[in-house]
Amino acid sequence: MSTRPTAVVTGLGIAAPNGLGTEDYWASVLEGRSGIGRITRFVPDAYPSVLAGELPDFDGAAHLPDRLLPQTDRVTQIALTITEWALGDAALDPTGLPEYEMGVVTASGSGGFEFGQRELENLWSKGPGHVSAYQSFAWFYAVNTGQISIRHGMRGPSGVLVTEQAGGLDALAQARRNLRSGAKYMIAGGVDASLCPWGWAAVASGGRLSRSQDPVRAYRPFAPDADGAVAGEGGALLVVEDIESATSRHAPKVYGEIAGYAATFDPKRGSGRASGLRRAIDLALADAHLAPRDIDVVFADGAGLPAPDLDEAEAIAAVFGPHSVPVTVPKTMTGRLNAGGGALDVATALLALRDGVIPPTTNVPAPPVRLGVDLVIGGPRRRPLAAALVLARGEGGFNAALVVRAPR
Template identity: 60%
Template sequence: MTAAVVTGLGVTAPNGLGTEEFWKATLAGESGLGPVTRFDAAQYPSRIAGEVTGYAAEEHIPSRLMPQTDHMTRLALTAADWALADAGIDTGELPEYGIGVVTSASGGAVEFGQRELQNLWSKGKEYVSAYQSFAWFYAVNTGQISIRHKLRGPSGVLLTEQAGGIDAIGHARRHIRKGFPAVIAGGVDAAICPWGWVPQIASGLMSTVDDPARAYLPFAAEASGYVPGEGGAILLLEDAESAAGRGAEHIYGEIAGYAAT
């Protein structure tokens, strides 16, 4: 049976940009939660989030992509770039349809959508970007990653809330077991704006605690709900034989099994 191994990692997280910084903070128990700064959340009952800080999109994203991408997609593109670089893989050396992309997102690029709808309401339809036709869509991360790197293998997108990133890895493993040499997979979200905030509050599941150290206590008796975060992780999964054949620099581990209910 074909084995699926992880050869590349890319992380854009509230507690660390890049795998090394993220893992160092994780081992030290450093949280990425804090008061919302991306918009004025004073009027809302929930005011704590996990924001990716220190990220300058212009340093990572080509200028031609800036007008057509949301904060969420820029984080996803950056993480994918890092995963491919970490794996040391030359996508041009693999078959044209050899690498697929499977990502997950819970809501889509809502910040982009909110801005364009505000333009529609306040200025008129001629002020709405043509990119609104796809930039808001929850599948846009998969699309933009595949276009940027010319990856024409099997692609897909999943909407399974907090389990989405793991589900994407499980689906990527299925493609590798079908004979494809590599798949980019993971989950990246960014819904920290009023349009993304209000529906989450309406669910009644968000924490309303203002202390970042106490807002999210998932395994404690005093747990009060979840705290939204942005960012995520992208992995490069490869067929073990293919990875060995190209001399992959490192193998982080094998995706030995996957199941969901």
């Protein structure tokens, strides 16, 4: 047997379009309550897509010291806030730890778009003397890691992953590697927020968003009429630590273990070669020392586009057998949160293991039988759960698969 440290999750911090905080979010998911609607943070009429998952009533000033507000973008304010929530959930006070024992790994696909937009407006309308000095770093995709580590004195191994939707899974896997290299505690996950005109121009240009103006029909992964996704803001940050540390400090809860992980890269489009997603699943299961029959639920990536949905359905069916494992896409209630999406799915999977309930995929009819997917629709599905597989695919060919297991 391996003597490598067992990485467990002891704290969750969640900010999602359908709920701020873990239990608020989880209740919304089990009720099938969506956070998707018409964009309100700016007028979206000039854009091809007008729907998004916006955080409800999030105000950084309500959670952070005044001194941090002028130097941080909305995305960093979200990240700092949910870090506090995760640490509180884990009953972990970084000020009482040796400064090199705790590190931070976050994922981001965009950085501080809104901050950058505001400073560009200042530059062109008022002149260079009106551009904030904080612009030099507030826009950067690594800023969340930096600001979290500075605020909490976390000088252990840190980093940032930029692999779009797969980033949250990749960050958690890196946190597990850091524990195996000697770190004792990690903050890890992903957060993104690009709901401003400049950010939306970038998001909408990819051609992956639905143009529907009906929130019920706009994001329907595995549906015959799927025509794109809905983007959103938010994500999740998790406290990850060695089980021995959690036990010795009497951590109030252990949500589960990060048991297996793998990442692959898809071949060039048009090459005729298969997607690397099935290989990622196989490798993640092998890393967890589990067989396909040991997985009780798959949290799918759910691109909401016919070709990638078919790829994913074929990979799942090839590994588990057609209609042989429940599959769910709870992000139909939040939209795809870029780097925050995978991390939020992992947090959701851990809550599912805790409560023995598979959350539903909303607004999606039964997928075609030929896809071989047992999609959980119509409401939650209650059953004992021991292990879950979370899948994430980032634009550009990134595949990630991560296995979480219930506490043993």
